Structures are given as C-alpha cells and as structure tokens.
Amino acid sequence: MGDIEKAKQTAGVTVRQKRFRLRRVPSVAGPLTLFQSIRPRILQQVVDRTVENFAGVSLDVLLGEALYAERLRLRGMRWNLFTRSRVQRDQKLWKQVQSGLLQPAAEVDRKDLLKTVVDHYAQEVGGFFDPAVYEIATHAVPWGFSWMLNAASVRRFLPWGMTESLQSRIRILGEIQALQKLSERGTILLVPTHQSNLDSLLVGYVIYLMSLPPFAYGAGLNLFSNPVLSFFMSRLGAYTVDRNKQNSIYRQTLKNYSTRILKEGIHSIFFPGGGRSRSGAIESHLKLGLLGTGLEAQIEGMIEGRAKSKVFIVPMVVSYHYVLEAGSLIENYLGEAGKHRFIQGVDESWQLGKVVGFLWKLFAAQSSVTVRVGRALDIFGNFVDEDGRSIGSNGLFIEPDRWLTSLGELRKDSQRDHEYTRELGQRIADRFHKENTVLTSHLVAFSYFELLRARYPDFDLFRFLRLSLAQRTLPWGDFLEAADRDRARLIQLAQKGELHLSEEIESSLDVRVWVRDGIRQLGLYHDAKVIKVSERTIWTEDMNLLYYYRNRLSGYGLSRLVELSGRKNQFGQNDSQGFLA
Amino acid sequence: MTPKDFWHSSNIAVIGGGSWGTVLAHLLSSNCRSVRIWLRDEDQVRQFNSTRIQNRYAPQVQLDQKVVATSSMVSALEGTVNAIFWVLPSSACRLRARELAPLMRGDEIVLHATKGIEGGSLKRISQILVEELPTRRVGVVSGPNLASEIARGEPAATVVASEFAEVCQAGEILLRGPQFLVSTHSDLVGVEWAGTLKNILAIAAGALDGLGLGWNSRAMLITLGLNEMVRFGKAMGADVQTFLGLAGMGDLLATCGGPASRNYRVGFRLAQGEPLQKIVAELGSTAEGVGTAEHVWQFASARGISMPITESVYRLTRLDGSAQDFVKDLIRRW
Numbered sequence: 077m078g079d080i081e082k083a084k085q086t087a088g089v090t091v092r093q094k095r096f097r098l099r100r101v102p103s104v105a106g107p108l109t110l111f112q113s114i115r116p117r118i119l120q121q122v123v124d125r126t127v128e129n130f131a132g133v134s135l136d137v138l139l140g141e142a143l144y145a146e147r148l149r150l151r152g153m154r155w156n157l158f159t160r161s162r163v164q165r166d167q168k169l170w171k172q173v174q175s176g177l178l179q180p181a182a183e184v185d186r187k188d189l190l191k192t193v194v195d196h197y198a199q200e201v202g203g204f205f206d207p208a209v210y211e212i213a214t215h216a217v218p219w220g221f222s223w224m225l226n227a228a229s230v231r232r233f234l235p236w237g238m239t240e241s242l243q244s245r246i247r248i249l250g251e252i253q254a255l256q257k258l259s260e261r262g263t264i265l266l267v268p269t270h271q272s273n274l275d276s277l278l279v280g281y282v283i284y285l286m287s288l289p290p291f292a293y294g295a296g297l298n299l300f301s302n303p304v305l306s307f308f309m310s311r312l313g314a315y316t317v318d319r320n321k322q323n324s325i326y327r328q329t330l331k332n333y334s335t336r337i338l339k340e341g342i343h344s345i346f347f348p349g350g351g352r353s354r355s356g357a358i359e360s361h362l363k364l365g366l367l368g369t370g371l372e373a374q375i376e377g378m379i380e381g382r383a384k385s386k387v388f389i390v391p392m393v394v395s396y397h398y399v400l401e402a403g404s405l406i407e408n409y410l411g412e413a414g415k416h417r418f419i420q421g422v423d424e425s426w427q428l429g430k431v432v433g434f435l436w437k438l439f440a441a442q443s444s445v446t447v448r449v450g451r452a453l454d455i456f457g458n459f460v461d462e463d464g465r466s467i468g469s470n471g472l473f474i475e476p477d478r479w480l481t482s483l484g485e486l487r488k489d490s491q492r493d494h495e496y497t498r499e500l501g502q503r504i505a506d507r508f509h510k511e512n513t514v515l516t517s518h519l520v521a522f523s524y525f526e527l528l529r530a531r532y533p534d535f536d537l538f539r540f541l542r543l544s545l546a547q548r549t550l551p552w553g554d555f556l557e558a559a560d561r562d563r564a565r566l567i568q569l570a571q572k573g574e575l576h577l578s579e580e581i582e583s584s585l586d587v588r589v590w591v592r593d594g595i596r597q598l599g600l601y602h603d604a605k606v607i608k609v610s611e612r613t614i615w616t617e618d619m620n621l622l623y624y625y626r627n628r629l630s631g632y633g634l635s636r637l638v639e640l641s642g643r644k645n646q647f648g649q650n651d652s653q654g655f656l657a
Numbered sequence: 658m659t660p661k662d663f664w665h666s667s668n669i670a671v672i673g674g675g676s677w678g679t680v681l682a683h684l685l686s687s688n689c690r691s692v693r694i695w696l697r698d699e700d701q702v703r704q705f706n707s708t709r710i711q712n713r714y715a716p717q718v719q720l721d722q723k724v725v726a727t728s729s730m731v732s733a734l735e736g737t738v739n740a741i742f743w744v745l746p747s748s749a750c751r752l753r754a755r756e757l758a759p760l761m762r763g764d765e766i767v768l769h770a771t772k773g774i775e776g777g778s779l780k781r782i783s784q785i786l787v788e789e790l791p792t793r794r795v796g797v798v799s800g801p802n803l804a805s806e807i808a809r810g811e812p813a814a815t816v817v818a819s820e821f822a823e824v825c826q827a828g829e830i831l832l833r834g835p836q837f838l839v840s841t842h843s844d845l846v847g848v849e850w851a852g853t854l855k856n857i858l859a860i861a862a863g864a865l866d867g868l869g870l871g872w873n874s875r876a877m878l879i880t881l882g883l884n885e886m887v888r889f890g891k892a893m894g895a896d897v898q899t900f901l902g903l904a905g906m907g908d909l910l911a912t913c914g915g916p917a918s919r920n921y922r923v924g925f926r927l928a929q930g931e932p933l934q935k936i937v938a939e940l941g942s943t944a945e946g947v948g949t950a951e952h953v954w955q956f957a958s959a960r961g962i963s964m965p966i967t968e969s970v971y972r973l974t975r976l977d978g979s980a981q982d983f984v985k986d987l988i989r990r991w
Contacts, residue, residue: 456793469788470758478763479792482823483663484739491822492794499793 106259106289107341109207118340119198122332126194127187129328135186139177142193142323146170149320162200169196190325197329203292203315246278249513249576250449252286254462255390258452259288261464262386263341265370266291269358269392269508270347272399279345279392282447292337294346294366317366319351331369338373338387348504352401354409356627358393358508362501364494371455371493371500375480379487386464386476389457389500391450391507395578397517397597399624406624410538446578450511456496457503509631513576514566516594521625523559524550524607524614526635541619549615560587565634574632599625660823664740664830666690670733672757673744674701674726675942676714676804677770681742681832683808686721688831694726695733702726714942718808734760740827741765742798743786746943747773750782754789763791766827768817770798772852773945776952781849796824797845798832799852800903801911803918807837814838816904818848840903847899850890855909856920856946857953858882860970862913863924864983879913882966889953892962920946927973928983947974965990 130138147170155163173193176184258264268279276295283291294317315333318326338344346366349359370387377385399405451459454466458474461467466474479496482489528548532540563581570577584590599606604618606625616622667689671682674696682694696702696711705711705726709719727733734741734757741761745753750771767790771782780788783795796819807813817828817839825841832839842848858878865874886909887900899905912918916925923944926936937944954971957964969987 468758468791470755470791472758472791474791475763481764483658483660484764489823495820496793 106343108290108292108343111203111292111337111342112206114340115202118333118336119202122198122202122329122336123191123194125332125336126198126325126329127191129332130190130325135190136177136181138325139173139186139189139193142325143170143173143177145323146321149322153320165196169193193325194329197321197326198333201315201317201330201333245444246282246285247444247446248282248285248449249446250511251390251451252449254452255449256286256288257462258388258390258460258464259343262384262388263338263373264288264291264343264388264390265338266343266345266390266392267348267367267504268345269394269512270349270352271356271394271396272352272401274400275347275352275394278394278445278447282392283345286449289343291343291345294334294344296351317346327365331365331372334366334369335372335376338370339377339382339385341384348501352405354405354412355630356399356402356406356409356624357630358505358512358628360505360631362505364497364501367501367504368493368497371497372488374455374476375486375488375493378477378480387455388460388464389453389455389504391453391504391511393448393450393508393511393513395446395448395513395515395518395628397444397515398599398601400601402599402621402624403602403618406620410541410620446513446515448511448513448576450507453500453503453507455500457500510574511576512628513578514581514629515578515597516580516590517598518594518625518628519562519566519581520559520591520594520598520607521622522629522634523562524555524616525622525626526562527555527558529635541623543619545615548619549613552609552612552614555614556587556591559591562634563587563590569632569634660826661830664689664827667739667831668737669693669740669742669831670695670738671742671744672730672733672753674705674711674714675744676711676808677802678742678744679711679715679718679720680804680808681744681770681798682724683718683720684832684834684837685742686723687834690723692721692724693733693735693738694724695730696726696728699728702728715804715808717805730756730760738765740831741767743767743769743771743782745771747771747775747782747945748943748948750775750785751789754786758790761791765792765794766824767792767795768798768819768824768828769795771945772799772856773949774853774952776948779952779956781846781853783845783849794821794824795819796821796828797849797852798828799848799908801907803911805917810836812836812838814840814903814907816840816842816848816902818842818845818904820845842899842902842904844896844899846893847890847895848904850893850895851886851900851905852908853945853949854886854889854953855882855905855912856944857950857967857970858886858909859912859918859920860924860927860944860946860950860974861966861987863916863918863921863926864928864970864973865924866921867925867928868981868984870984875913878966879909882913883909885964885966889957889962889964892957892960919944923947924970924973933974946970950974 146166150163150166150170153163169192173189176186176189255264266279266283268275276293280291280293292315294315296317296319315337317330321327334344334346348362348367350363353359370389374385374387454460454474454476456466456474456476456479458466458468466476468474477486480486482492527550528543529540531550532543532547535543566575566577566581569575570582580590580593584593595607595609599621602618602621604621605616606618606621607614607616609615665688669685669689669692671678671685671692671694674682674694678694682692686692694705696705701711701713705720709722709724710716711718711720741757743750767786769782769786774781775785783797786795787793796817798815798817800813800815802813802815813836815832815837817825817832818841819825819828820843822843825843829839829841861878861882862875865878883900883906886905887897890900891897912921914921916922919940919942922940923933923936923946927933933947937947950967950971951974954964954967957967966987969983969990972986973983
C-alpha cells in the first residue's frame with residue numbers, strides 16, 4: 077500500500093509538470109490484476125444471467141433472428157490469416173444452430189442451444205489479463221518510443237533530445253487528482269472521445285501515466301486482427317466489442333459482461349460514440365447500450381450491499397493536431413451524407429509503416445497530444461466531488477439510492493433506468509464539448525474554412541468542397557484578421573466555460589505566432605498539405621481534410637453562416653441539413 | 658406490493674392552494690392516505706382547517722378530513738411524502754422550488770399543473786423543477802380541466818405526461834376518479850407546450866367575443882391557432898400528434914369556450930377597452946397567457962417562426978392599439 081501511495085504522489089506531481097525527464101512510473105495493481113483467477117466464474121455468471129434474461133421469449137424466433145443476422149454477416153465478411161480461425165468457429169456454431177432449429181423442440185432443447193450460443197459469445201467477449209504482459213508493455217512502450225524519439229530528435233539537432241520522452245508529448249490536463257481519488261472510492265467508467273484507432277493505446281498509456289490501476293477495455297474486434305496488437309490487448313484486459321454483430325443475444329451477453337466486471341470493481345473504458353467520429357466533430361449522439369451497464373452495475377451492487385458500489389463516469393477528451401485516418405473517415409462521412417460519390421478508401425491507419433511514420437513525426441515534429449480528464453459524473457450525469465458525493469444542479473447533495481428507489485424500494489426499473497441513461501448520454505456529450513481543448517491547428521482550420529465559406533454562400537457543401545485551387549486561395553491578411561477575430565470569440569466561450577483553449581492560443585498575443593504554429597501542426601502527416609501559405613496567400617490542397625479538421629469546432633454555434641438561420645446551436649440538432657454547424 | 662397498493666397508502670403534498678390546487682387535493686384525497694396542501698396565506702390555512710373549504714378560490718368544494726392545510730413548506734413535506742403536486746403560478750416557480758429542494762429526499766415523484774413558462778429563458782416548468790429539485794422524476798398534469806366544473810363533479814379527462822413511466826402510472830392511480838379519466842403520455846415537451854400556448858389563444862378568443870364576433874371568427878381562430886401551436890411546438894421538439902389530443906385540441910376548445918377561463922376573461926375585458934393592470938388586479942389570480950404571449954413572441958420573432966396570433970395578442974395586451982385594431986391586425990397578419 078505504501079508503495080502505491082508513494083507512486084500516486086509522485087505521479088500527481090509528474091503529470092502536472094509540462095515537461096519532465098524520462099522516468100518510469102511504477103505500475104499500480106488493481107482489481108483487474110486478479111482477474112485471471114475469477115474469469116471462469118464471471119463468464120459462467122454472464123452466461124447464466126443472459127439465458128435468464130431471455131426467459132419467456134420465444135427461443136425459436138430469437139435464435140432464428142440471430143441465425144439470419146449472423147449468416148448475413150459471415151457471408152459479407154472479409155477475413156485474413158489472423159481472423160480466419162475465428163470466422164471458422166463462428167461458421168461451425170451457426171451450422172450447429174441451424175441444424176438444431178430444423179429439428180423439433182422435443183429432440184433439441186432450445187435452451188441448450190441458446191446456452192451454446194451465449195457461451196460462444198461470452199468466450200469471445202471476455203478478455204484476459206496477464207500482469208506479466210502488463211509489466212512488459214508498460215516498460216517496452218515508453219522505451220521503444222523513447223528510442224525512436226532519440227533517433228528522431230537527433231535528426232532535428234535537439235540538444236536535449238536524448239532525455240525527452242513520450243510523456244512530454246502527451247499533455248494531461250484536467251481533473252487528474254479527482255480521478256485518482258475516485259478510483260479508490262468506486263468503479264471508474266472512463267468515456268473518451270474517439271477519433272483514431274490510436275486512442276485505445278493512448279488512453280491506456282495515459283491511465284498508466286496517471287498511476288491508476290489497469291482498466292478493462294471495450295475494444296473493437298477489428299483491432300484484434302493485428303496479431304501483435306491482439307496479443308497485447310487481449311492480455312491487458314481488453315474485451316472485444318463487435319459492432320457488426322447486430323443480434324440481441326450478442327448485445328445482451330456483452331452488456332451482462334460489462335455490468336459484471338463493473339460490479340466487480342474493475343475500472344472500464346469504452347468509447348460511447350460507437351466508432352470513431354467520422355466527421356471530425358466531437359460526438360453528440362452516444363450509444364446508450366453499454367453506457368447503461370454502469371447504472372445496472374451500481375444498482376445491483378447497492379442491492380447486494382457491496383462496498384464501493386458507486387460507478388463514476390469520467391469523460392476524457394483527446395485532442396490531436398492530426399488524425400491518422402482523417403482522410404478515409406471524412407470520405408466515409410461525406411459518402412454517407414449521400415450527395416457525394418462514395419469511394420471507400422482503404423483504412424490506412426493500421427498499416428505498420430503508417431503507424432511508425434506517425435510516431436516518428438509525433439516526436440520529431442515537436443508536436444503533442446493533449447488529453448483532458450473531465451469532471452467526474454455519477455451514473456445520472458450529475459457532477460460528483462472528490463469524495464464521490466453527487467451534486468445536483470441546484471448545488472445540493474443527492475443521494476443516488478433515493479433516485480433508484482421506486483415504489484418505496486431500491487430496485488431496477490428498465491424504463492426509468494433507460495431514461496436516466498438517456499440523460500447521462502446527453503450530459504456526457506455536453507461535457508465532451510466543454511472539456512475539449514482547442515488546439516492552434518483546429519482554430520486555423522476553422523477560421524480559414526469559414527472565411528472561404530463566406531465567399532461562396534450560395535454553394536451547397538458538396539459543391540463548395542470541389543472549389544478550384546484558384547477559388548480556394550485567400551489573401552493572407554484577410555485570413556489573419558479572421559483568425560484573430562475567431563480567437564477573440566473563442567476566448568469569450570472559454571471564459572463562459574464552454575471549452576478550453578490550448579496554452580498557445582491563450583497566451584500568444586501576436587496572431588502570427590499561434591497561426592504559424594497551427595499551420596505547421598495541422599494534419600502534419602497527410603500527403604496533401606491541409607493548409608499552405610506563401611507570402612501573400614493561403615490555400616488548401618485538400619478541402620475534405622480541411623473540412624474534417626474544421627469540424628472539431630462544430631457544435632458550438634460558432635459558424636457565422638449558421639447563426640443566421642436560427643436555433644441550431646444545440647448539440648446534436650445541427651446535423652440533419654447543417655452539416656455540422 | 659403492487660403500484661396500486663403503494664400509491665393508495667401514500668402521502669401527498671400539494672404545493673399551491675388556488676382553485677385547481679384545491680380541486681386536485683380533493684381528487685387525490687380519495688386515492689391516498691393523506692394530503693397536505695400548502696397555502697401561502699395563514700388566515701386561509703386557519704379557515705381551511707376549520708371548515709375544509711377553500712373560501713377564496715374554490716368555495717364549492719367540501720374537502721375530506723384527510724386534507725390538511727399548512728403555510729409552512731417544512732410541515733407540508735414532513736414525514737414520508739411520496740408525491741408532490743406542484744400548482745403554483747409560473748412566476749413563483751423557481752423561488753418556491755429552491756425553498757422546497759432541501760426538504761425533499763429524492764425519491765418523491767413530482768407532478769406539476771402549471772400551464773406557463775419561465776420568461777426570458779423560455780424554460781418549461783418541468784425543466785425548472787429538474788434544475789432546482791433533487792429529482793428527475795417530474796411530470797405534468799394538463800388537459801381540458803376547468804376547475805369549477807370538476808369541483809361540481811362533472812365528467813372530465815386529463816393527461817399525465819412524463820418521460821418516466823412510473824410518474825405517469827402514479828398520476829393515473831392517484832387522480833383517477835369515478836367521473837375523472839386520466840390518460841398518460843410520454844411526450845412531456847408537447848403536453849407542456851400545448852397547455853402553455855393555448856393560454857395565448859384563450860386571450861384572443863375572449864377578445865373576439867368581447868368585440869361581439871360570432872362562431873365563424875372563433876372557429877377560424879381556433880383552427881389557425883392550433884396550427885400556430887403545432888408550428889411552435891415542433892420547433893421546441895414536441896410531437897405533432899400531442900397537439901391533436903386532450904392536452905392540445907381538447908384544452909384549446911375548453912379554454913376558448915367561455916368565461917370559465919381566466920385568460921379568456923382577460924381577453925374579453927381587454928377588447929371592451931379596460932386597461933390590463935385593472936383587469937389583472939381584479940382577477941385575483943394569475944392569467945398566465947399575458948406573460949406567455951410576450952415571451953413566446955419575443956422568442957419566435959428572434960428565430961423567424963411565424964406566430965401571427967401571438968403577435969397580435971401581445972400587441973393587444975401592451976395596448977399598442979385599441980381592440981378594434983386587434984382584429985384588423987389579426988386579419989392582416991393572416
């Protein structure tokens with residue numbers, strides 16, 4: 077215990093410093109560390125619970141629907157060397173279900189069949205945790221990175237390059253101490269924004285840097301198709317979430333698994349936006365299914381009288397100057413919006429060369445990733461203080477067990493709980509916007525896009541995105557003026573607590589300084605330069621990418637064009653025609 | 658314990674003892690264990706507790722022994738109160754809610770029966786209550802419910818709406834009577850806005866009658882007024898269907914029908930040339946429509962939502978023109 081305490085203290089200091097020397101943060105043990113010993117029992121309970129959930133449902137219909145959906149999924153599936161065995165196992169299972177359903181219920185018990193399916197899913201979902209691998213990963217990752225860093229830095233002739241580390245590239249801001257304290261008073265459900273596949277690794281590493289015990293992950297199954305990543309992730313508490321499995325048996329199994337481990341006090345992470353944000357905007361619509369498991373775990377814990385039954389929701393906003401997958405994400409978004417010919421590019425993000433290149437640039441380019449830990453919420457979306465007490469909007473303390481009491485008794489009530497979760501989702505989306513740290517590159521992209529957009533007010537978005545090179549070139553002076561104005565508006569918003577500004581924006585009085593920084597950092601890694609400048613002019617080589625980075629500031633009602641047309645500055649209301657105002 | 662058993666043995670607090678509050682307490686008293694009704698005025702409390710009659714606002718209702726009046730919020734909330742009925746004018750809502758908040762436990766259900774909004778912010782009453790009270794389980798009681806008729810025991814129906822099914826269920830069990838039907842609805846936003854917006858039209862209907870106009874013009878007003886309500890309600894996130902039900906069309910017909918409605922009386926007398934201050938002073942209770950017209954019109958005009966009737970009513974209440982101009986104004990805007 078003493079070591080952990082000490083580690084916490086040093087970490088509290090380290091993360092608040094802006095740059096610090098290469099030093100290993102000791103890893104901290106937590107409930108997940110012991111996961112391996114209770115895993116079989118937990119999975120068994122998940123299976124039993126899931127089967128129980130479907131009591132009274134016509135199992136023929138249920139299994140039939142799942143069979144239909146799964147066969148469709150498997151037919152359209154592209155597999156590779158590493159996913160092949162999984163696909164084959166799936167195929168075998170569904171053949172078994174099919175032949176079972178063809179026989180009369182008297183011969184093949186439907187409940188057994190359901191149990192087989194649920195068991196299959198539970199094994200797939202359920203993660204592992206290997207403390208030895210965790211130890212290696214937390215050692216290897218920073219050393220590996222810092223080796224690259226040194227090589228990269230030397231190239232840039234940095235005299236202090238030898239001692240800089242990955243930690244100095246990751247700025248962790250916000251409510252770090254509150255998170256550390258709360259992690260001892262209850263179960264943390266960390267909900268980060270999701271822009272890139274790198275998020276999973278980054279967030280995991282940030283947790284380690286903050287001296288928190290390892291968290292369980294809800295990670296997309298696609299991340300497991302890379303053997304190296306798969307090896308690490310599956311041994312670091314990640315459990316798989318396959319968004320392609322759209323049947324109720326799978327969803328219920330997944331939910332029960334998440335509820336079960338939260339109830340066990342295992343801190344968890346999931347990305348509530350579902351997938352990566354394709355428009356580049358901060359998520360406004362959240363998936364409530366898994367989010368609701370926090371509430372469920374807390375109620376069950378309270379009814380069973382467990383200590384530390386509270387679940388705390390901690391939003392986290394990750395801000396990148398550039399997103400690896402930006403190009404394919406925005407194409408996908410525009411394609412889905414319907415008016416653009418949909419050309420699906422290859423999702424380039426996990427090609428090894430790209431990842432290495434990205435990391436190389438991350439270090440060599442004096443760039444950084446900013447992570448803000450948001451204020452913690454309770455399962456209803458109320459703020460909680462460092463002691464884990466819920467504070468209502470009127471400033472009075474709230475007793476959660478009262479909110480979960482219906483007809484005089486502490487109990488579950490699916491309709492009520494769904495309503496609470498819906499509200500929680502809205503509040504998280506709101507917090508995402510407020511905890512966002514605007515970087516210089518975001519503001520540069522926004523100012524330039526809006527200035528250009530104002531010149532072509534009659535163009536619809538898709539025509540606008542196809543402007544010729546001459547059309548999209550603007551005078552440098554006009555741009556500087558617009559950027560300075562936009563900065564002033566952002567400062568007003570920041571004072572109202574609507575968002576945060578990076579140090580560069582906040583402190584530099586000369587517009588040229590932060591604009592230069594923003595232009596240099598913006599989408600650094602892409603083949604096309606997102607913004608280019610000459611002596612007198614500014615232009616873009618890729619309108620789609622510009623749009624993507626500009627969208628980071630949508631949802632704040634900042635766009636002048638949209639302000640004219642009314643009440644669109646509410647989160648989530650601005651996307652039907654506004655294309656992310 | 659079934660929900661029915663639970664609510665039949667529950668304790669209820671009614672905050673606000675105007676005519677509708679008193680009638681609600683009367684309806685509630687046959688479905689629960691005890692009702693405490695909060696009145697501001699101590700004299701009224703004494704009188705009420707000795708006679709079981711709310712002399713000032715609902716003299717025709719003889720209340721049950723179960724109903725006890727008090728002028729202190731603390732004693733209204735004493736013991737285990739399971740549900741709170743909120744029947745205060747919109748202007749008093751936030752301040753009174755702040756008084757009530759520290760006295761609540763958090764598992765109470767709150768149903769309000771105020772057909773108004775907060776000026777400026779344009780927040781609905783349920784939004785204010787959720788902000789100020791330590792609960793989210795809030796709902797509304799609304800519909801064609803002229804208190805005097807229900808006090809006489811005439812048949813009527815009401816709507817209880819909430820995003821929480823248990824709130825709807827509680828309202829249904831607690832309010833249901835031999836002559837009083839309760840339907841439930843999940844579109845809280847729609848039901849609240851319908852009840853609020855119809856007050857503006859009630860003023861307009863009163864004004865038309867005050868000018869001696871007939872059924873054609875009233876039918877025109879009601880129909881076009883409903884359109885206006887729907888247009889605004891949609892902009893605020895309500896479900897269109899809601900406006901065709903009891904809380905929308907139903908309430909509109911009842912309130913535009915005659916002098917039982919306070920808002921109607923305001924419109925009637927405005928049309929006859931009386932100044933607003935005098936009417937409001939003599940009314941003795943709140944006419945929500947006056948404030949609502951102003952707030953809604955300001956909000957709508959800033960956002961380009963067309964609200965011709967609301968604008969005319971707003972001008973009428975501000976006496977920008979005479980009552981004759983009201984009709985001209987109305988016709989011109991249509």
